[in-house]
Amino acid sequence: xxxxxxxxxxxxxxxxxxxxxxxxxxxxxxxxxxxxxxxxxxxxxxxxxxxxxxxxxxxxxxxxxxxxxxxxxxxxxxxxxxxxxxxxxxxxxxxxxxxxxxxxxxxxxxxxxxxxxxxxxxxxxxxxxxxxxxxxxxxxxxxxxxxxxxxxxxxxxxxxxxxxxxxxxxxxxxxxxxxxxxxxxxxxxxxxxxxxxxxxxxxxxxxxxxxxx
Ligand code: ADP
Ligand code: ADP
Ligand code: ZN
Numbered sequence: 001x002x003x004x005x006x007x008x009x010x011x012x013x014x015x016x017x018x019x020x021x022x023x024x025x026x027x028x029x030x031x032x033x034x035x036x037x038x039x040x041x042x043x044x045x046x047x048x049x050x051x052x053x054x055x056x057x058x059x060x061x062x063x064x065x066x067x068x069x070x071x072x073x074x075x076x077x078x079x080x081x082x083x084x085x086x087x088x089x090x091x092x093x094x095x096x097x098x099x100x101x102x103x104x105x106x107x108x109x110x111x112x113x114x115x116x117x118x119x120x121x122x123x124x125x126x127x128x129x130x131x132x133x134x135x136x137x138x139x140x141x142x143x144x145x146x147x148x149x150x151x152x153x154x155x156x157x158x159x160x161x162x163x164x165x166x167x168x169x170x171x172x173x174x175x176x177x178x179x180x181x182x183x184x185x186x187x188x189x190x191x192x193x194x195x196x197x198x199x200x201x202x203x204x205x206x207x208x209x210x211x212x213x
Contacts, residue, residue: 001026001080001212002105004087006182007113009171010123011197012204014136016113017084019205024212027076030084031068033134035059036160040131053162056170058088058178065095080108088179093186110186111208113197117172124168128157142201 001024005013014030021028035053038046045067049059058064068086071077087093100106115123126139130150137144137157144151162171186192195207 001109002100002107003080003082003212004107004110004186005082005084005113006110006179006186007197008115008117008120008175008179009168010120010127011113011115012123012201013084013113014134015142015201016111016204016208017082018135019201020082020208020212023209024080026079027081028084029068029071029077029081029086030134031064031086031088032084034067034071036131036134054167056162056167056174058174061089061091061095064088065092068092068096069099087182090178090181090185093182107186107189107191109212110182110189110192111211112183112192112194113204114194115197119198120172121165121168124163125165127160127163129160130155131158 003020003026005017007013014032017028017030020026035046035049039050039053040046045063048063052059064086068083072081087096096107123138123141126141128137128139128144128148129135130137130153132155133150133153135150135152136142137150144157148157149155150157162168183192193211195204195211197204199207
């Protein structure tokens with residue numbers, strides 16, 4: 001089963017992808033997480049990506065596609081995967097499509113998590129992330145058991161560099177310009193499903209499970 005998570009930055013794609021991954025035993029592949037890991041490790045890829053990410057811009061397609069296709073060619077992806085944050089542009093979607101066609105495969109579900117822009121700003125300003133295991137929390141909506149500390153691994157939580165309000169606005173406009181057209185793209189392929197992302201985490205997850213059945 002191959003699933004793509006669509007939705008604005010902060011819509012809850014990562015939160016849901018993690019739950020789907022656990023329930024269905026599929027790898028959760030977040031291009032944002034892969035970039036952040038490379039930045040932390042100081043790799044060439046990380047150095048290249050950081051400049052774009054800090055500005056709220058997208059990393060160039062060429063670089064992103066190469067990295068993603070390499071990741072999905074790994075053994076743990078044989079039974080499928082959940083893509084979170086990829087594709088983000090039409091050229092990325094087309095590149096993935098071309099690769100899958102070559103392999104005689106296809107995307108089974110594109111799940112669009114819908115959240116209006118007004119709610120997004122609040123979601124992103126309260127987001128706290130674990131720099132070690134990538135778990136995500138929210139100060140108000142999904143607080144960790146102990147303030148400022150990851151439930152999963154005990155590491156201190158951080159605010160992502162690109163979650164500053166100015167950058168969030170920029171990322172939202174990039175989303176509307178470059179990523180939203182993917183909703184049509186997957187609609188035409190008859191794999192698009194929409195869920196109301198303003199509900200509680202568990203209710204969003206329930207709606208997604210109904211779709212994947
Ligand atoms: P969010 O969870 O808020 O949607 P991500 O962690 O998915 O953010 O992405 C953070 C940043 O990483 C993006 O703003 C962008 O700069 C870069 N990035 C992630 N995925 C992609 C992609 N598919 N194409 C281009 N840039 C990407
Ligand atoms: P994305 O991967 O789409 O950028 P995240 O999963 O990181 O989004 O969620 C963005 C923020 O909103 C995080 O702080 C997360 O804890 C919180 N969040 C996720 N889903 C919900 C929800 N259904 N209700 C309230 N807050 C949520
Ligand atoms: Zn952690």
